[in-house]
Amino acid sequence: MPTKNSSDRELVAVAEVNIKNLSRRNFLGYLGGASALLLTAAACKKDDNPTSNSGTDLGSGDVGILNYAYALEQIEAAFYTKVFESPYSGITASESALLGDIRDHEVAHREFFKAALAAGAIPALELDFSSINFSSRDSVLGTAKAFEDLGVSAYNGAGKLIASADYLLLAGKIVSVEARHAAYIRDLIMPGTFADGLDANGLDMSRSPSEVFAIAGTYVKTKLNISNLPTS
Amino acid sequence: MKIENIINEIESVDSEIYQRLDGRRSAMKNFAKFFGKFALASLPIAFGSMLNKAYGSPTGTTDAITDVLNFALTLEYIESEFYKKGYDAGVAGTLAIPAGAPMGAIKTIRDHEIAHVAFLKTAITSLGGTPVAFTAASFDFTAKGTFPTVFTDYGLFLAVAQTFEDTGVRAYKGQAGNLISNNDVLTAALNIHSVEARHASHIRQMRKTNGGLVPAGVNVKPWITLNQSGIGSSAVQASYDGEEATTQAGVNIVNIGGFTISPSAASEGFDEPLTKEQVVAIVTPFFA
Numbered sequence: 001m002p003t004k005n006s007s008d009r010e011l012v013a014v015a016e017v018n019i020k021n022l023s024r025r026n027f028l029g030y031l032g033g034a035s036a037l038l039l040t041a042a043a044c045k046k047d048d049n050p051t052s053n054s055g056t057d058l059g060s061g062d063v064g065i066l067n068y069a070y071a072l073e074q075i076e077a078a079f080y081t082k083v084f085e086s087p088y089s090g091i092t093a094s095e096s097a098l099l100g101d102i103r104d105h106e107v108a109h110r111e112f113f114k115a116a117l118a119a120g121a122i123p124a125l126e127l128d129f130s131s132i133n134f135s136s137r138d139s140v141l142g143t144a145k146a147f148e149d150l151g152v153s154a155y156n157g158a159g160k161l162i163a164s165a166d167y168l169l170l171a172g173k174i175v176s177v178e179a180r181h182a183a184y185i186r187d188l189i190m191p192g193t194f195a196d197g198l199d200a201n202g203l204d205m206s207r208s209p210s211e212v213f214a215i216a217g218t219y220v221k222t223k224l225n226i227s228n229l230p231t232s
Numbered sequence: 233m234k235i236e237n238i239i240n241e242i243e244s245v246d247s248e249i250y251q252r253l254d255g256r257r258s259a260m261k262n263f264a265k266f267f268g269k270f271a272l273a274s275l276p277i278a279f280g281s282m283l284n285k286a287y288g289s290p291t292g293t294t295d296a297i298t299d300v301l302n303f304a305l306t307l308e309y310i311e312s313e314f315y316k317k318g319y320d321a322g323v324a325g326t327l328a329i330p331a332g333a334p335m336g337a338i339k340t341i342r343d344h345e346i347a348h349v350a351f352l353k354t355a356i357t358s359l360g361g362t363p364v365a366f367t368a369a370s371f372d373f374t375a376k377g378t379f380p381t382v383f384t385d386y387g388l389f390l391a392v393a394q395t396f397e398d399t400g401v402r403a404y405k406g407q408a409g410n411l412i413s414n415n416d417v418l419t420a421a422l423n424i425h426s427v428e429a430r431h432a433s434h435i436r437q438m439r440k441t442n443g444g445l446v447p448a449g450v451n452v453k454p455w456i457t458l459n460q461s462g463i464g465s466s467a468v469q470a471s472y473d474g475e476e477a478t479t480q481a482g483v484n485i486v487n488i489g490g491f492t493i494s495p496s497a498a499s500e501g502f503d504e505p506l507t508k509e510q511v512v513a514i515v516t517p518f519f520a
Contacts, residue, residue, distance in 0.1 A: 098453065104493055105455070105501035111489035112480055156422045165409035170481060172405040172425065173502040177455060179429035184454040187437060191333050194434040195344065195427055202347030203423035204430075232415060 055223030056122050062167050064229045065158050067122045068209055069171065070113035072154055074125050075219055076147050077106040082129060083144070088137040095188065102144075102181050109174055126221040141189050148182035149197065149205070150215055151175075156206035161230040179204070297414055298361030300407045303508055304421065305352040307403055309366040310518060311396050312349050314373055315342035318393070321383045328386045334438060341393075341431050348424055355420065375517040378467050387444015394439055395468045397432035398456060399506065399514055402471070404428060406505035429503070436462070455500040470514050474504045 058067040080103035087096060114121050133139035155175035162168045183194035198204060209226050319338050321327035329335050353363040373382050373392065382388050404425035411418040433454035439445075440452040445464045452462040459476040461468050478486050478498040485498035493501075506514075 101453065101455070101497060101500060104497035107491050108485050108488060108493050108498060108501040111491060111493075112483055112485060114489065115483045116481060152426050156419065156426060159408065159422045160415035160419050162412075165412055166481070168408050168412060169405070169505060172408050172422070173480070173504065175422070175426055176401045176405065176429035176503040177501055179426035180433040180455045183430035183433035184437065187434060192336050192340070194337075195340065195430040198344065198427060200347070201351040202344035202427060203351065203420060204426040206419055206423055 055225040056125075057225045058122060058229055059120065060228040061230060062162055062164050063117065063120050065161050065171075066113055066117055066167065067120070068158065068226070068229060069155070069174070070110065070117060070121060071125060071220075071224065072151055072212070072216065073106060073110040073113055075127060075216060076151060077103070077110040078127050079129065079132075079143065079147060079219075080106050082134060083140055086134045088140045089135055090137055098184065099144075102184075105177055105181070122224075123222075125224075127219055128221050129219060131218065141185060144185045145182065145189060146215070148178055148185055150207070150212060151178040152182055153205040153207040154209070154212045156204060157208050157212070159206075160232065161209075163230075294359055294361070297411060297417055298356050298359050300410050300421075301352055301356045301359070301417070302361065302364045303407065303511075304404065304424070305349065305356065306364055306366070307400055307511070307515070308345055308348040308352060309364075310371060310515060311400065312342065312345035313366070313368050313371050314393070314396060315345055317368065317373065317383060318342075318389050327383050327389060329389075330386075337434055337438065341434070344427060344431070348427075351420070351424075355417065359417075370520055371518055372520040373518060375467070378465075378517065385444070387439075387442055387446075390435060390439045390442055391445045391463045391465065391468070394432065394435045394463065395461070395471050397428055397435055399471045399511060400428040401425065401432055401503055402506040403508075403511040405503060406507055406511070453500070456503065457496045458499045470510070471506075474506070475499060477502065477504055 058064045058071065080099065084096075084100055084103045087099075091099075132143050152175060155171050155178065158171060159168060162171060186193045186196065195204075209229050213220075213224065213226060315338060318327060318329070319335075319342050322329035322335055322338060329338055356363040374380050379388055379392055382392050404421055408418065408421065408425070411421055436452050436454050439462065446452055446462055447464045450460065450462050456472065456475045459469075459472045459474065461472045476495075476499050478484065478495050480502055485493060485501065486495050487493050488498075
């Protein structure tokens with residue numbers, strides 16, 4: 001891979017070291033050509049053109065979509081970690097156990113994307129949960145419902161933006177778990193509302209990345225640049 | 233590259249491999265000769281595409297897409313006819329679905345499945361395909377006598393419902409890649425896929441409340457733990473085999489990143505796909 005200057009070469013070297021890490025190498029082997037994409041993403045991190053760099057760039061192509069998912073999973077995982085650390089008043093044993101499960105699932109998703117993206121991953125986001133009252137069941141479950149429904153719609157909307165069938169399957173493996181969460185949280189708030197909000201055809205919602213960040217932006221302090229994500 | 237060894241391996245489990253590939257065993261000799269002229273590096277790709285042709289429908293064509301949609305429509309017919317019959321039995325009092333929230337939920341899910349049937353029929357027709365057609369008489373929800381009391385035993389009814397929903401989630405997931413060339417159809421399929429997962433989550437909660445057919449000591453959760461059905465019947469196990477995966481794309485999820493993630497949680501966090509062939513094997517007993 002040709003490089004322009006020493007700092008680019010350094011970044012490529014870092015990426016290559018990461019790829020030699022065993023679990024990451026397995027992942028890259030599985031995904032085949034993705035390694036070239038990741039190297040490119042790493043090499044392009046130090047962009048010569050500062051005007052295209054307003055905020056953390058999620059990147060382009062499938063790597064961009066994986067970073068998009070990684071950003072969303074960071075929000076969810078941090079939220080449920082806080083919920084589990086400071087449970088709302090009146091939480092039942094069953095709620096505590098299942099919210100603990102959800103935290104584990106979201107942490108697993110976040111760490112999976114981090115490992116998968118390796119050198120191509122965006123940094124940890126700075127989050128702002130000050131609008132959430134963690135001692136209030138209504139506030140916590142209302143936020144959880146919003147996050148889960150948002151996550152479902154985000155993955156549903158991202159499907160068509162993914163080029164690789166392997167990544168598409170991975171997104172599919174995660175989105176149905178988010179939908180299981182969403183239904184459970186909705187039922188906790190109001191029994192029987194597990195699938196309210198479908199259209200007349202009985203279809204769930206899908207949202208574009210810009211629609212998703214218009215909602216999720218409330219909870220993210222880090223400025224994100226989503227302009228390079230695929231649009232179809 | 234011992235390509236003939238690979239073919240022989242496949243032949244040991246699939247005696248029809250040669251027929252699938254070209255219909256004639258001699259074709260393989262031609263294949264080997266053909267490969268003799270090419271660099272080793274190109275072999276796996278060419279071989280892979282040859283197997284795809286043998287085992288998969290051609291991707292990207294309208295035919296392949298309407299095939300997937302007809303497969304989905306078949307599953308939606310099974311579900312819609314199942315819930316129609318169950319709901320009607322609940323109204324008639326022959327199936328003891330509790331009044332209130334449980335009856336409401338079964339009606340809600342029934343209506344979604346009916347809507348999915350109508351939507352898929354329209355989608356297939358608009359693509360120039362012919363939708364498959366089934367009626368209540370097409371199905372035997374006792375699965376040839378395996379579940380004789382499915383419409384009189386509420387616990388069993390919920391257990392079969394859970395199996396249909398969890399299987400449906402896995403079936404849609406397994407077909408997503410075959411729709412990758414058509415953004416609109418893929419998005420619609422994903423938007424149905426997540427609804428089936430919402431149904432599965434709710435039916436599982438209903439089963440936890442009801443407790444029927446839940447083995448002692450098993451905690452039925454809205455998500456799938458390892459390959460556990462949470463149903464005291466081995467007849468449904470094929471719908472759960474493979475869900476125990478704790479490695480995703482070569483990445484071990486257990487305790488990933490230094491966080492405490494148990495094998496159970498690692499398996500719950502990712503739902504697994506089923507192939508069309510696996511799904512067909514699961515639902516075949518439910519056809520009359």
